[in-house]
Amino acid sequence: MAVIMSSWTENYGDSSESKDLLTQFKGAATAIASDEKIALLGAIQSLFEGSMYTFVFLWTPALSPNDEDIPHGFIFATFMLASMLGSSIASRLMAHSSPSVESYMQIVFLISSASLTLPIITSILVPPSNVKGGGISFAVCLQVLGFCAFEGCVGIFWPSIMKMRSQYIPEEARSTIMNFFRIPLNIFVCVVLYNVNAFPIAIMFGMCSIFLFVACLLQRRLLVIAEKPKAEERFRNSEEEPLNA
Template structure:
C-alpha cells in the first residue's frame, strides 16, 4: 500500500505542476512566436529524456554496489573512478564538442551512458569500474554540451536573450523536478513492487537514453564554437584557460560552480549512509522523489525571481549559498549535540534521520534555484567559441574536491564530510559577494542586455 500512496503523491504533484506550466505557457504564447515555442519544446523533450537516463540511476547506484557486497571503502573508490574520469577527460571532450559539434557530443553522451548502464549487470569490480569510467565522461557531456548547444542555437536563430532565461528555468523544472520525481517513483516501483532487483533502473535508463539519441540524430542541427574550424583541440583549451584567467567574472563563476557542485555530488554519495547509518531500511526511491519535489519547488521560485527585471542572480545567489551551507551543517550539529541514533539494521528511519532529512530538503530546494541562475550567468559571461571547454574546466576542481572527499570517506566520520561541504558553500557565498560587487554599475547593465559575450 505504501507504494500506491507514493505513486498517488507523485501523480498529484505532477498534475499540479503541469497545470501551472500550462497557465504560464498560455501567457507566453502571446509574446513568443510559434517557431520559438516549437524549438524550446523540442529541446525540453530531449533534455527530459537525457535527465531521465541520469535520474533513474541516482537512487540505486550506492544500493546496487551494496547489493553486490562491496564495502563503503570499495564503493567510494568506484565513485572516485567516475569523478576522476570526468576530471581527466572532461575538458578534452568539452573542447572536442566546441570543435566537432555539440550535437555529436550529445550523441556521444547517449552512447557512453548506455555503456555504463550495461556494465551494471556484472558484479565484477573491474567491470563496474569500467562503467564508472564511461559514466564520468557522460556526466561531463550532460552538464556542458546540451547547455552549449541550446545557447548557441538560441542566438543563431535570432531569438530574444530574455527568452533563454525561461528555457533554463523550464529545463530545470522538468529535468531536475518532474522527471526526477517520476524517475524516483519508477525506480522504486521496478525494484520494490516489481521485485526486479536494483539493476532494473539502469536498464530503464538505457531505454530512455536510446530514445533521446534517436530524436537528437534526426531533429537537431549541428553547431560549433565560432573558431572551431581553424582551432585545434589544444588551442581551444588554451583559449578557454585564457578566458578564465583574464576575466574575473568567469573565474568567480567557475569557482562558485565547482564549490557548490562539489558539495552537491558529495551529498549524492553521503545522504544514504547519513539517513541509514545502522543499516536502516530506508525507501531510497521515495526519499529521492521527495527531495526532487523540493528541487522542483526551488526551480519554480527561481523562475519567478528571474522574471523580475530588478532582481539579479548575482545578488540573491549569496543567500542561496548560505542557506545551502546551513542545511548541510545539520548532520554536524546533530552529532555535536549528542543526538545518538537508536536505529538498528532493517529498522525504520530514526528521529535523527528525520531531522537531517528536513535539512536535505532545504538543500535540494536551493539546488533548484542554483541551476537556472547559474545557467543565466554563464550565458552572459562565458565566451561562445569555447563555451563547452570553459564549462568543463569548471568541473576539474569540482571533481578533484569530490575525489578527495570520497577517498577519505572511510577514514573520517560522516559529520566531517558534511563539515567540508559546508565550508565549500561558505566560500562560494564569499565569492558570490565579490562577483556581485564586480558586476554592479552601468557596465554590467549594458552587458546584461546583450546575448552571449
C-alpha cells in the same frame, strides 16, 4: 537509424573554426585570467557541484548510520520534488529584474551551507545510538528537512548559474571554459569518494558546508563587480541632471 545512416551526410561544421584541444584550453585560460567575473563564476560552480556530488553519496549513510530501515525511494522522490520546486522558484525570480540573479544567489548559497550543517548539529546534540536497525529517529527527520532545503537550492542553482554564464562567459568559448573548471572538480570528487570511509560523516558534511559558504563569499564579490558599472552610470546620470536643468 537505417534511414539516417543511408540518407544523412555528416555535419563537420565550419572547418575554419576547428581548433585542437590544447589551443582551446589555452584560450579558456586566457579568458579566465583576463576577466575576474569568469574566474569567480567557474569557482562558484565548481564549489557547488563538488558539494552536490559529494552529498549524492553521503545522504544515504547519513540517514541510516546504524542500518535503520528508511524509505529510500520515498526520500529520493521528496528530494526531486524539492528540486523541482526550487526550479519553479528560480523561474519566478528570473522573471523580474529585482532582485538580480547575482543578489539572490548569495542567499541560496548561504541556505545550502546551513542546511548541510544539520548532520553535524544532530551528531552533537543527539547522542548516537548503537542499536542496529530500527526506524527513522527525530534527528533523521531533521536531517531530511535540511537535505530537502539543499535540494531546493540545487533546483534554484541550475537555471540561475546558466543565466549568469550566458551573461559573463562568451558563447564561443563557454563549454571549454566550464570544462576547464570541471577538471579539478572531478579530481576532488574522485578523491573524496575514494576516501569516503576514512572520515566521519560529520567532517565530510562540514567540508561541503565550508565550500558552499566560500561560494557565497565569491558570489558576493561577483555581485560587487557586476553592480559597479551600474553604480558608475547612475552617478554620471546624477551629475548630468543638474547641468541639463
